[in-house]
Amino acid sequence: MIRAGDTCAWALAAVAFAIPNSAAAQSQCPAVRSIVSGQFKQLEGVGITINAAGKTDLTKHGTSGIVRNASNCDLSLDDDGFDVTCNWRFAAGEDREAEKAFDRLRRDLDDCLPSLLEQQTPRTYTDAEVEKYRREYGDSYAHYLKNTLRLQEYELFIELASDDEIEVDLSMHRAKDTGLTTIDLNFYR
Numbered sequence: 001m002i003r004a005g006d007t008c009a010w011a012l013a014a015v016a017f018a019i020p021n022s023a024a025a026q027s028q029c030p031a032v033r034s035i036v037s038g039q040f041k042q043l044e045g046v047g048i049t050i051n052a053a054g055k056t057d058l059t060k061h062g063t064s065g066i067v068r069n070a071s072n073c074d075l076s077l078d079d080d081g082f083d084v085t086c087n088w089r090f091a092a093g094e095d096r097e098a099e100k101a102f103d104r105l106r107r108d109l110d111d112c113l114p115s116l117l118e119q120q121t122p123r124t125y126t127d128a129e130v131e132k133y134r135r136e137y138g139d140s141y142a143h144y145l146k147n148t149l150r151l152q153e154y155e156l157f158i159e160l161a162s163d164d165e166i167e168v169d170l171s172m173h174r175a176k177d178t179g180l181t182t183i184d185l186n187f188y189r
Helices: 003-020 021-028 031-035 097-110 125-138 141-149
Strands: 046-050 055-059 072-077 082-090 118-120 148-159 163-177 181-188
Touching: 031 046, 031 055, 031 097, 031 163, 046 072, 055 072, 055 082, 082 097, 097 163, 118 125, 125 141, 141 148
Parallel strands: none
Antiparallel strands: 046 055, 072 082, 082 181, 118 148, 148 163, 163 181
């Protein structure tokens, strides 16, 4: 027999499980928050570390956060902006693992960013567009466009007071010829 008090307790428990543990997520956000703050001073201490598994983590003062175990991360900075790029590679047949990693990273980013990432329709290139890019950028880029199946894409533009913006892109794509699935995360200013 369920009493009125029991129903209330069950309802509260259901709500608690439905809401992400934002306190735990917040503690994993310092590097991402520093990058999207729009203040170059906040970038102090942001770096890339090779972890014990031989993968790369995006860190703040040496502490890993939500961007971890990447196959590769690059960080560049100049007077006008920065570019932080990380990617994860999954061999053919590891599609389920790639999808889980993508969904987890997207949810974690949503907890750390000032607004939610917005889903985009993955771009498909026509043969005419591929040929145009072949003429402009060469055969290897045209092959990449023709051989890449774009699975998911999300982006967010963060407006800054300085009439500038930070772009956050998260995408997952698969090479048609090898089955290699790649997740890319980019922060640009």
